[in-house]
Amino acid sequence: MVPRIFYFLQFFTIFTVTFASTEEVTALLKWKATFRNQNNSLLASWTLSTDACRGWYGVICFNDRINRLNITNAGVIGTLHDFPFSSLPFIEYVDLSMNQLSGIIPLAIGNLTNLVYLDLSSNQFSGKIPPQIGSLSKVKTLFIFDNHLNGFIPIDIGNLTELETLQLYSNQLFGPIPSELGNLKNLNDLKLSRNKLTGSIPITLGNLTELKILYLHSNQLSGLIPSELGNLKNLNDLELSHNNLTGSIPITLGDLTELKILYLHSNQLSGLIPSELGNLKNLIFLDLCNSQLTSSIPITLGDLTELKILYLYSNQLSGPIPRELGNLKNLNDLDLQENQLTGPIPASFGNLRKLQFLYLRANKLSGSIPKELAYMDNLVELILSENQFSGHLPEHLCQGGKLENFTVASNKLTGPIPRNLSNCSSFKWVRFNNNSFTGNLS
Known part of the structure; x- marks a missing residue:
């Protein structure tokens, strides 16, 4: 009796796995059927007669379940309206970048709860970033740059505490930068540049002590540069240029001793160039041009011996050029x-x-x-x-x-x-x- 029960359970498990895999295959083929270019040669392998786990372009399985979908730059023309968000429960990696996908990002994206990597960049998506994206609690990499997205950055992204890379640049996002992004303690790359973001830079970004890259340039940000950015001791690249930032350059930026690039140009910054910038011994590019900086050029800039570019033009600097x-x-x-x-x-x-x-x-x-x-x-x-x-x-x-x-x-x-x-x-x-x-x- 025991062997029969064991055999039955074993058969049931195999049947369940096979059924689920069939569901995944059917769902992906339904999505493919909505593409406006059905003659896509790269996806010609996507057929019922081919084993999806062993023969489909861009598909990788684990334990006979679809684990990765990578069709970057595959020439797909379509939408995500029929993408099988609910039929891929084991998927961890999705790369749909560099295609011609358009329309909105559906709310159902929040169903991909095992996702670790998501790349929707360089497409033609429009509308808002759905707040349901905050349900992707395991995601570490999130690329949605170079699209036509608008609306606010959802505060729900602050729930993605495993996130290491967040790139939303080159869209039409507006409104403030959510202070909740300061919860992303594992973040090392944050790029929100080339949008229409307004308001001040949240002081909570000073909590992102693992951050190596911070791009906020080419927005409409205003107010002061928070002195709290001086807490980002691992920062290599800080770019805040082409905004409406005012006030002085915080002396705390002199604590960013790993910094190689500092772009603060094309703002309305005033006051002195802090002598503390001379502590940035690894700096290669320093651009403070097109602002309202006054007084003399600090002699401490002569300590930046790795510097390749120094731009201080179009300010109100006076006094001698330091020898x-x-x-x-x-x-x-x-x-x-x-x-x-x-x-x-x-x-x-x-x-x-x-x-x-x-x-x-x-x-x-x-x-x-x-x-x-x-x-x-x-x-x-x-x-x-x-x-x-x-x-x-x-x-x-x-x-x-x-x-x-x-x-x-x-x-x-x-x-x-x-x-x-x-x-x-x-x-x-x-x-x-x-x-x-x-x-x-x-």
Whole structure:
């Protein structure tokens, strides 16, 4: 009697698994039947005569149940209206990115409760992000970027405490950033850029101490940069540019010693550039341009010896250019134009042997142009116009053979144009007008 019962249970288990697998197959074929391109060659294997677990494109099974569905960039044209959200109870991985899926994201997406990875990016989804997405309690990666989604970011996303990556950028989302996102203590990548988000940056984002990337740029955010962002000690990349942020740059950003990229440009920031930014020894890109920053350039920026790009242009900075900037021997691009800087160009700039672009236009700089600039033999563009430089042009500025654009227009320079410049074959664009030069550039 016992063996018969055991045999019956074993048969029942096999029958149940087979039945459930058939349900999954039937449900996916029903969804495929709604595609507007039925001749999709990549999905030609999706038929009843083919074993879904062993022969279907993009399908991987575990214990004969569909576990992964990856049809990224498969040319699918359709919607999720008939996607079998309720018929795939064991699925953990769904990648539908880079197709032509449109319409809304159905509320039934909340039924995929075993999901660990979901990628709906680079499609044409519209409407709102359904709050039911907050039911995906196991999800670690959530990509819904590059669509046409609108409405608020659901506060329910704050329930996804296993989440490590959240990317919602390049949509049309509006309203505030939910403070509930501060609950996502495992998050290391948060990208909400290129939307229409408004309001202030929640101070609760300072709780995301595992965060390595924070992109909030290209929105309509306002208010202050929270000093609490200084708690994000693992941050590598902080981009808050192209918003309406006001107030000063928090000195606590100087605590982000792992930071490699800091973009705060194109806001309405005011006050000083904190000297504490000189603590960011790993920084490679620093862009603070297009704001209302005042006072002098901190000499501590000369400690950022890994820096490749330093943009401080279009502010209200005054005082001299610190000679300490000559320590930035990895610098490729230095742009200080459109400020109120005074004094000479530091002779220490001759140490910037990797520099390709130097823009000092539209300041109040004076004195002679230092001969040490000739040491910058990788220079491609040297823009010194609209200042108060005087004296003669130095010899050998073109000796590196790479200088293409050179302008000293609208200064107080005198004397002959050096023969070295007259014979510079690399020149593409030169402006010497509104000075008192003698001779010609032939």
